[in-house]
Amino acid sequence: AKCAMNEIKMAKAIIPTVLLNMLNKSMQVHGAAGVSGDTYSISIYIVLGRTLRLADRPDEIHIQQIRKLL
Numbered sequence: 001a002k003c004a005m006n007e008i009k010m011a012k013a014i015i016p017t018v019l020l021n022m023l024n025k026s027m028q029v030h031g032a033a034g035v036s037g038d039t040y041s042i043s044i045y046i047v048l049g050r051t052l053r054l055a056d057r058p059d060e061i062h063i064q065q066i067r068k069l070l
Helices: 002-035 041-055 059-069
Strands: none
Touching: 002 041, 002 059
16 A cells, blocks of 8 residues: 555656646647637646646655655
8 A cells, every 4th residue: 555655646746747748739739729729738738737736736745755755
């Protein structure tokens, strides 16, 4: 169980950053359409991307916890 908790902490630190990077690239590829209602990029960015970063804790805290484990 302790091993799973460590992996959850690592995922909480990495997933929001990876998601935002992916959405940012998607919006850049689509140009102006990436920030319009024509694609789902902007709604996913608003609903998931920003919320994941704010709902839990800041990434820095997760990274500090991972450093303590290693």
